[in-house]
Amino acid sequence: xxxxxxxxxxxxxxxxxxxxxxxxxxxxxxxxxxxxxxxxxxxxxxxxxxxxxxxxxxxxxxxxxxxxxxxxxxxxxxxxxxxxxxxxxxxxxxxxxxxxxxxxxxxxxxxxxxxxxxxxxxxxxxxxxxxxxxxxxxxxxxxxxxxxxxxxxxxxxxxxxxxxxxxxxxxxxxxxxxxxxxxxxxxxxxxxxxxxxxxxxxxxxxxxxxxxxxxxxxxxxxxxxxxxxxxxxxxxxxxxxxxxxxxxxxxxxxxxxxxxxxxxxxxxxxxxxxxxxxxxxxxxxxxxxxxxxxxxxxxxxxxxxxxxxxxxxxxxxxx
Amino acid sequence: xxxxxxxxxxxxxxxxxxxxxxxxxxxxxxxxxxxxxxxxxxxxxxxxxxxxxxxxxxxxxxxxxxxxxxxxxxxxxxxxxxxxxxxxxxxxxxxxxxxxxxxxxxxxxxxxxxxxxxxxxxxxxxxxxxxxxxxxxxxxxxxxxxxxxxxxxxxxxxxxxxxxxxxxxxxxxxxxxxxxxxxxxxxxxxxxxxxxxxxxxxxxxxxxxxxxxxxxxxxxxxxxxxxxxxxxxxxxxxxxxxxxxxxxxxxxxxxxxxxxxxxxxxxxxxxxxxxxxxxxxxxxxxxxxxxxxxxxxxxxxxxxxxxxxxxxxxxxxxxxxxxxxxxxxxxxxxxxxxxxxxxxxxxxxxxxxxxxxxx
Ligand SMILES: [Zn+2]
Numbered sequence: 001x002x003x004x005x006x007x008x009x010x011x012x013x014x015x016x017x018x019x020x021x022x023x024x025x026x027x028x029x030x031x032x033x034x035x036x037x038x039x040x041x042x043x044x045x046x047x048x049x050x051x052x053x054x055x056x057x058x059x060x061x062x063x064x065x066x067x068x069x070x071x072x073x074x075x076x077x078x079x080x081x082x083x084x085x086x087x088x089x090x091x092x093x094x095x096x097x098x099x100x101x102x103x104x105x106x107x108x109x110x111x112x113x114x115x116x117x118x119x120x121x122x123x124x125x126x127x128x129x130x131x132x133x134x135x136x137x138x139x140x141x142x143x144x145x146x147x148x149x150x151x152x153x154x155x156x157x158x159x160x161x162x163x164x165x166x167x168x169x170x171x172x173x174x175x176x177x178x179x180x181x182x183x184x185x186x187x188x189x190x191x192x193x194x195x196x197x198x199x200x201x202x203x204x205x206x207x208x209x210x211x212x213x214x215x216x217x218x219x220x221x222x223x224x225x226x227x228x229x230x231x232x233x234x235x236x237x238x239x240x241x242x243x244x245x246x247x248x249x250x251x252x253x254x255x256x257x258x259x260x261x262x263x264x265x266x267x268x269x270x271x272x273x274x275x276x277x278x279x280x281x282x283x284x285x286x287x288x289x290x291x292x293x294x295x296x297x298x299x300x301x302x303x304x305x306x307x308x309x310x311x312x313x314x315x316x317x318x319x
Numbered sequence: 320x321x322x323x324x325x326x327x328x329x330x331x332x333x334x335x336x337x338x339x340x341x342x343x344x345x346x347x348x349x350x351x352x353x354x355x356x357x358x359x360x361x362x363x364x365x366x367x368x369x370x371x372x373x374x375x376x377x378x379x380x381x382x383x384x385x386x387x388x389x390x391x392x393x394x395x396x397x398x399x400x401x402x403x404x405x406x407x408x409x410x411x412x413x414x415x416x417x418x419x420x421x422x423x424x425x426x427x428x429x430x431x432x433x434x435x436x437x438x439x440x441x442x443x444x445x446x447x448x449x450x451x452x453x454x455x456x457x458x459x460x461x462x463x464x465x466x467x468x469x470x471x472x473x474x475x476x477x478x479x480x481x482x483x484x485x486x487x488x489x490x491x492x493x494x495x496x497x498x499x500x501x502x503x504x505x506x507x508x509x510x511x512x513x514x515x516x517x518x519x520x521x522x523x524x525x526x527x528x529x530x531x532x533x534x535x536x537x538x539x540x541x542x543x544x545x546x547x548x549x550x551x552x553x554x555x556x557x558x559x560x561x562x563x564x565x566x567x568x569x570x571x572x573x574x575x576x577x578x579x580x581x582x583x584x585x586x587x588x589x590x591x592x593x594x595x596x597x598x599x600x601x602x603x604x605x606x607x608x609x610x611x612x613x614x615x616x617x618x619x620x621x622x623x624x625x626x627x628x629x630x631x632x633x634x635x636x637x638x639x640x641x642x643x644x645x646x647x648x649x650x651x652x653x654x655x656x657x658x659x660x661x662x663x664x665x666x667x668x669x670x671x672x673x674x675x676x677x678x
Contacts, residue, residue, distance in 0.1 A: 008424055009351055010348055011350065014389050014445070016389045020457065020458065022458060024459070028459055029460070032459075037659055051567075051570065052565070053459075053460045053569075053571075055566075055567065059565035059566075059570050060566070065530070078478075078569075079474045079475075079477045079478040079573065080474065080477055080522035081473030081476070081477055081520045081521060081522070081523075082473075082518070082520065083470055083520050083521075084518060084520075084521070086468055087449065087450065087465060088450070088465070088668065089450075089453075089463075089465035090412045090464065090465045091462075091464055098466060098470045098471075098473070098474055098520070099474075100474060100568065100569050103567075104447055108570045109568065109569030109570075110460075110567040111460070111464065111466060111474075111568055111569060112464065113464070119521055124477065124481045126476075140459070140460050140461075140463050140464065141463055141464070145397040171459065171463075173458055173459075173462065173463055175454060175462075177386070177389060177446055177447075177450060177451055177454070178443040178446065178447065178450075179388070179389040179446040180445055180446075181389065181445055182351075183353065184350075184351060184352050184353030184356055184447070185351045185352065185353070185356065186353065186356070187353065202410065214353055214355040215353065215355065215396060215399060216353050216359075216399075217355045217356065217359055217399040217400050217406045218399070218402075219398070219399035219402065219403055220402055220404045220405075221402055222362065222363075222373050222399070222400055222401050222402030222403075223402075224356065224357075224359055282587060285627075
């Protein structure tokens with residue numbers, strides 16, 4: 001584990017991005033719609049305390065709670081943390097304080113950002129107020145941040161129906177995470193070999209099976225597979241299917257055949273497209289070989305070699 | 320387990336022990352290894368320690384998170400390392416391996432298995448773990464603000480400072496003690512004295528935060544007579560429990576950890592003093608909270624391994640606390656140890672186990 005990474009090790013940026021679409025229950029819907037209308041709602045528990053932001057179930061008793069009240073847009077910092085280097089997606093792009101704010105009328109803290117000139121300007125117990133976002137859609141980010149605010153606590157908590165025109169019933173919460181993906185030693189070697197038009201597997205030291213593509217371990221023996229073995233180039237179709245749906249961004253005419261192909265010397269089949277033969281003439285046992293296109297880093301497809309079909313007994317274990 | 324009315328510790332229905340533990344060296348990055356390649360040597364070491372083969376194991380349970388690697392179902396690839404063909408009795412938690420160990424313990428208590436292999440792993444190096452962990456937060460009110468794991472821990476640290484329960488010097492001394500202890504731990508990522516560093520998110524400095532790294536760990540559990548065959552001085556699990564607090568940070572008292580205390584009560588931790596505590600406290604301030612919640616006196620050796628401040632492979636660091644506590648009993652350095660694991664922001668979820676050697 002301490003060896004220096006090999007220069008052949010592959011690395012590539014990997015971005016995982018997804019717009020999570022979430023529906024809101026009655027309480028969250030009222031709260032987030034309220035933010036759009038510059039109104040902050042909480043929910044009152046059976047014991048009488050006011051939770052902001054509100055939830056549907058009492059965190060102590062688990063009872064359903066629906067009694068909405070309006071609280072102030074001013075409040076008191078209960079704890080804070082100075083963030084000198086904001087990260088992507090955070091509320092402000094200049095240094096700011098993270099704060100838990102107990103809004104006037106509420107008994108719990110709301111997490112958000114506080115815009116302040118520096119850490120010396122922030123302390124627990126300081127008074128703050130909401131700075132509303134210019135464009136509000138019914139999301140927690142409708143609060144742009146908090147800002148310092150001189151002024152006492154004079155807010156009356158008032159009942160609120162939770163009714164607004166055009167209630168927000170869902171949010172889209174985009175998420176994005178950035179990675180640098182490395183497939184590790186075994187798969188890097190496989191991919192690098194492919195670009196030299198060689199197919200390389202790894203043999204298990206115990207059961208002698210050759211894995212293609214290799215993943216570094218034999219799943220039967222639970223052992224590392226480190227002996228590199230060149231397989232193919234030709235192989236046998238062990239089973240196949242006929243694809244009738246055209247994939248987006250894929251320049252392949254349908255129908256076409258997608259097959260499991262046991263390369264000669266391999267201990268299991270890999271998949272590939274079969275070309276160079278009418279789709280309805282592909283069969284189990286067909287002998288095929290890879291076809292590389294210019295500059296391709298992996299076989300574009302497999303075509304018949306013209307050899308006689310393989311006997312079923314020779315490949316039945318690999319289906 | 321026998322039911323108890325009072326909320327006191329339940330007596331396990333079978334005697335179960337941790338009989339072996341192994342971990343990787345924890346490193347900043349391991350690009351040359353896939354997850355299964357990183358994990359496999361640890362699996363072999365823990366099996367070798369007992370003489371068991373994978374085919375002898377009654378139940379296998381693992382912990383990991385796809386969000387670390389950015390790949391779906393990544394645990395299925397790691398399964399290659401345990402020889403999962405022909406099919407084995409297996410389960411996975413998308414959590415720290417400490418919770419996989421809990422599941423394995425329950426499986427053994429029910430009599431459905433006599434031995435279990437528990438492993439977990441995490442490669443934080445491909446992504447930005449501070450950003451990755453934001454995705455476990457409340458998706459409506461909190462996650463859209465992307466508050467990272469250090470920021471949330473810093474809010475907790477400031478609450479402790481405001482309450483007069485810690486100051487920056489006290490936090491720095493926790494970091495110092497942990498990394499000094501880690502000099503005796505060949506697997507640790509960060510060892511020995513180092514300056515407190517700059518603020519990451521004030522009041523937490525570099526030294527108050529765990530290192531980011533890759534690593535894996537594995538443990539073998541066994542019941543009854545099997546235990547004697549596998550280990551000279553087993554670490555008997557006298558009790559284990561896990562509890563969770565309210566999701567919303569603003570509802571909780573961040574200076575306390577009532578869920579840890581409750582889990583410890585149910586695990587029997589307060590019946591007699593412990594001599595060792597392996598606490599999963601990735602941030603210095605969290606050790607302050609846990610010491611109070613778990614009523615640990617100055618006589619208790621806290622994190623003799625160096626703890627998560629010395630090596631924090633996410634998803635394995637909690638299992639390592641159980642493993643380190645057990646290994647200390649195996650070596651005869653402890654007679655009664657508490658092991659703790661956490662998950663979620665600001666000690667949201669907590670697991671406590673009590674382990675004992677026979678005197
Ligand atoms: Zn094998």
